[in-house]
Amino acid sequence: MAAATTSTSFHIRRSFQYNGNLQNSSPKRVKAFQSPTIITASLEVRRPQNVSGEFFVDHTCIDCDTCRWMAPENFTRAGDMSAVFKQPSCEEERLRALQALLSCPTSSIHTEKPPHDILEVQKTFPIPIDEHTLLGVYHCGYHSDKSFGAASYLIVRAEGDILVDSPRYTTKLENNLKMFGGARYMFLTHSDDVADHEKWSNHLGCERILHSLEVDHSTAAVEIKLEGSGPWSLGDDVTLVHTPGHTEGSVCLLYKPHKVLFTGDHFAMGELGWTIAERYNKFSVPKQLSSVKLMLDLDFEWILPGHGRRTKFRDVEDKNLSLRAFLDTKMQLL
Ligand SMILES: [Zn+2]
Known part of the structure; x- marks a missing residue:
């Protein structure tokens, strides 16, 4: 279970967002560490509106609605951004949540650990x-x-x-x-x-x-x-x-x-x-x-x-x- 973070850098380090291929999966986090301001990094942490658990949305969400229609069992609108209101509870929900993670235009959806099955989801x-x-x-x-x-x-x-x-x-x-x-x-x-x-x-x-x-x-x-x-x-x-x-x-x-x-x-x-x-x-x-x-x-x-x-x-x-x-x-x- 993941509680709301108290350390921005710690949370970014242990969170994971997958952009489309393995080579591209880490630059965003590196960029966050190298950012000249704390503001950029602070946007990439878990929104408090997410329920605890593996998946979460950060503060960079642009409210485009994609995750909410791709995985409506898990994502909802909270404030003017998306948030996880229920963690996936079966394989079908997990698949749709990971498809939404890969489809998010701003890489705002994360998991606490690298998903073991992300390469399989890419193939879908x-x-x-x-x-x-x-x-x-x-x-x-x-x-x-x-x-x-x-x-x-x-x-x-x-x-x-x-x-x-x-x-x-x-x-x-x-x-x-x-x-x-x-x-x-x-x-x-x-x-x-x-x-x-x-x-x-x-x-x-x-x-x-x-x-x-x-x-x-x-x-x-x-x-x-x-x-x-x-x-x-x-x-x-x-x-x-x-x-x-x-x-x-x-x-x-x-x-x-x-x-x-x-x-x-x-x-x-x-x-x-x-x-x-x-x-x-x-x-x-x-x-x-x-x-x-x-x-x-x-x-x-x-x-x-x-x-x-x-x-x-x-x-x-x-x-x-x-x-x-x-x-x-x-x-x-x-
Ligand atoms: Zn247009």
């Missing part, structure tokens, strides 16, 4: 989302702080695999993705969630796709720039739908075989219900709502967002009932 990425109804669709994990912890996905398809938005680059994930056949495309929903796109392009040789309105100096080399208002096709099974609002060039990807819409930051289920995250809007809230209306005409039953919770509807009618209820509420507020 990318993670199947639903092996019954979403065969070939995976959550990449390894979220990046460059995209504030946005989720990225892999679609495995005969016409060439597609990465949807960019995970944090790690050699381990690269090797795992190569075992799936790599990726032909990296589809980027918008400029916020491009993260390590250049490294992935270099290592996997995938062609990046981004709307031209989203391109800046960091994405000038993107291979395919979408122009106009679409829609665009990537073969018979994938349609790219322009959904301006969050940003001017936000685009969603509709994967027709499994009726999945990858929404980026356009629309998602948040912790408190459906949201277009107005506070993070960078272009136009009314246009974003108009783009939510466009979704009524699309044939999908799943939403896989960048930020927020994945959602499975009963059917397309159920989807449209939810969207109409959301739009009705929003229109009354406008």
Whole structure:
């Protein structure tokens, strides 16, 4: 059992956060020791809101919600950050907690001792989302702080695999993705969630796709720039739908075989219900709502967002009932 620490350096020394590969597992702790101020190190200690035990969250948490939806049995929101409210009590919970630890964009989740099974957990990425109804669709994990912890996905398809938005680059994930056949495309929903796109392009040789309105100096080399208002096709099974609002060039990807819409930051289920995250809007809230209306005409039953919770509807009618209820509420507020 681990009590709240009284010694910052002691606690950092005996805690463990695994960033993606063994070579990269220690620099953060070393950096903390070498920090010119005590402030940095003091942020990396156990928050008092964690229950005692092996797993804990430190004060560097950015409240991105990733651990809370990846391992909801163990992580919750306490104050304006995450915390462990219950330690994993079975193998399934432990697996999900370690997957969350590896996916945390700020390396804010730790264990008291190096996990004996971390190498096995690394092999579980990318993670199947639903092996019954979403065969070939995976959550990449390894979220990046460059995209504030946005989720990225892999679609495995005969016409060439597609990465949807960019995970944090790690050699381990690269090797795992190569075992799936790599990726032909990296589809980027918008400029916020491009993260390590250049490294992935270099290592996997995938062609990046981004709307031209989203391109800046960091994405000038993107291979395919979408122009106009679409829609665009990537073969018979994938349609790219322009959904301006969050940003001017936000685009969603509709994967027709499994009726999945990858929404980026356009629309998602948040912790408190459906949201277009107005506070993070960078272009136009009314246009974003108009783009939510466009979704009524699309044939999908799943939403896989960048930020927020994945959602499975009963059917397309159920989807449209939810969207109409959301739009009705929003229109009354406008
Ligand atoms: Zn965004």
